[in-house]
Amino acid sequence: MDVLVMKSVFFVARLVVFWFFVLLFVVLLLANSPPLRYRDTASMFVLIIFLILMMVVTSAVTHLRRVRLIAGHLDDSTMGNRQRRQIEIPLEAGEAFDLLDAAIRELPRSEDVESARDSLQIRAKVQRPKAYGTNPFERLDPSLWFGHVRNQIFATVTPREGSGSVTLICEPEAGAWTDWFRVDDGTNLENAEAITRAVTRRIAEKRRQEQRRAAQTESEKERTVARLNLLHAQVEPHFLYNTLASAQYLTRTDPLQADHMLGHLIHYLRHSLPQRDDALSLLGDELERTRAYLEIMRLRMGPRLSLQIDVPDTLRAIAMPPMMLQTLVENAIKHGLEPKPGGGTVWILARRDGDTVAITVADDGRGFNDAAGGTGIGLKNVRERLRLIYGSEASLSVVSNAPEGVAATITIPLRNDSTDNAS
Structure with missing residues (x-):
């Protein structure tokens, strides 16, 4: 506190001293001028100097008080x-x-x-x-x-x-x-x-x-x-409900076929359950899952269903959303081949084009007459999942497969790790 008082006193004294010498210099100049060479002017000069110095002191004290109100303390940095x-x-x-x-x-x-x-x-x-x-x-x-x-x-x-x-x-x-x-x-x-x-x-x-x-x-x-x-x-x-229902029926009518169906179901689940729903899968794993699904469907449809796969080994390591390939295959069978009396073929193809991969599932089934042009819940889900995962970088197109049937193509961007593995 003593230091603070000393600094405040020095601050005020400094201003007073400098003003005093300036005023004294001015008075000396004026005192030597002819109009003011009278004795009675001395007291007037003293009074003026006193009033001015009092104003200097008042101004300095006001400054210090206001600085203390603003900063909450006084020191060399705040007083200046x-x-x-x-x-x-x-x-x-x-x-x-x-x-x-x-x-x-x-x-x-x-x-x-x-x-x-x-x-x-x-x-x-x-x-x-x-x-x-x-x-x-x-x-x-x-x-x-x-x-x-x-x-x-x-x-x-x-x-x-x-x-x-x-x-x-x-x-x-x-x-x-x-x-x-x-x-x-x-x-x-x-x-x-x-x-x-x-x-x-x-x-x-x-x-x-x-x-x-x-x-x-x-x-x-x-x-x-x-x-x-x-x-x-x-x-x-x-799909799981239908498969279990079919297996339950076959256990009474054809136990060997039921055993085959449950074996394919176990293989299907082995490629399904470890994946998180929000994680990407690999095209190779999705093919294994889809094969297991198609084997189960073959047990249900018999010779009415055949399969052809054309996927280069270099593309089997690319990343893609899980269950999407099976959804397209399931859609082809449900809307294209099952309603067709003689059944037909499902083709699965994959091709790389620059930084994208196109995966196509085609069939020679009933075509758009029963497929409803891709307006079913399965294809809607595929489009929504592509949008959520890739934004505008991915797409799904559904076109007619001449001379009959439907071809659905998913186009997805290559991930960095997928690009390295596929190159």
């Missing part, structure tokens, strides 16, 4: 008219500059703002407010004799690795020598603190927005996974 701040902004230099520029422009009474984005510099003038309104003794206040000057701001952003370091200077629009004669009533301290608060607030708001976006993205991801799980669940169960 010129304020310097070093602010670290955890943003890229360009973003830091834009944030700082907006904070300065929104400062009350800011004007003549000059922004140089290439050099990352900002200059601005700020009208200095009258902290305590109009003073009836303003003409006697020596701090106002040089005019009610403005304050000015100079800020630079220094690029760092992934951040920007801001050097902020707030000072009077006057030379440093004026600090020996006048005070700024804490207005530059106010400006420096206000800009620092604005920068901190904007950074916090930016972080909150990023957190909200991250939370929203995570929520959307969870909803997407849930929708994929639902779509997957809509495809898989009814």
Whole structure:
């Protein structure tokens, strides 16, 4: 506390001493002038000097009190008219500059703002407010004799690795020598603190927005996974129910066929259950799963169903959504071959075209007459799953397979790991 009092007394005394010597010099000049060479002028000069010095003391004390109200304490950094701040902004230099520029422009009474984005510099003038309104003794206040000057701001952003370091200077629009004669009533301290608060607030708001976006993205991801799980669940169960029902019937009529069917079902499940619903599978695994499915269907349809597969070994390692290939095969059998008296053939083909792979399931069944042009739940689910996983990068096309039947083609982008394995 003693140190604080000493610093305050020294601050006031410094202003008084400099004003005293200036006023003494002026009085000596005037005292030697012919019109004022009278004894009675001495007391008048003493009175004027006393009043002016009292105004200096009053102005200095007011400045110290206001600075303490603003900063909450007094020290060398807060008492001065010129304020310097070093602010670290955890943003890229360009973003830091834009944030700082907006904070300065929104400062009350800011004007003549000059922004140089290439050099990352900002200059601005700020009208200095009258902290305590109009003073009836303003003409006697020596701090106002040089005019009610403005304050000015100079800020630079220094690029760092992934951040920007801001050097902020707030000072009077006057030379440093004026600090020996006048005070700024804490207005530059106010400006420096206000800009620092604005920068901190904007950074916090930016972080909150990023957190909200991250939370929203995570929520959307969870909803997407849930929708994929639902779509997957809509495809898989009814096949399992039908197969188990067929196996139950065969155990009474043809136990050997029932044993074969259950064996293929176990093989099918071995390629199905380990996969997570939101994970991608491999084309080779999907072919194994589909073969097991077709073997089960052969037991049900007999010689009415035949299969041809043309998939290069280099493409068996590409990533694709699980159950999608079987959905197309199941759709071909259900809508194309089962309604056809003589049955038919299912073809499975895969071809690479640049950074995409086209997987086609074709049949020579009843065609669009009974297939409804791909409007069934199976094909709708395939399209929805492609959209959720790949966006606009994947597609499903369903066309007529001349001379009869339907061809459904899935086009998907190659993943990085799939590209390496397939090349």
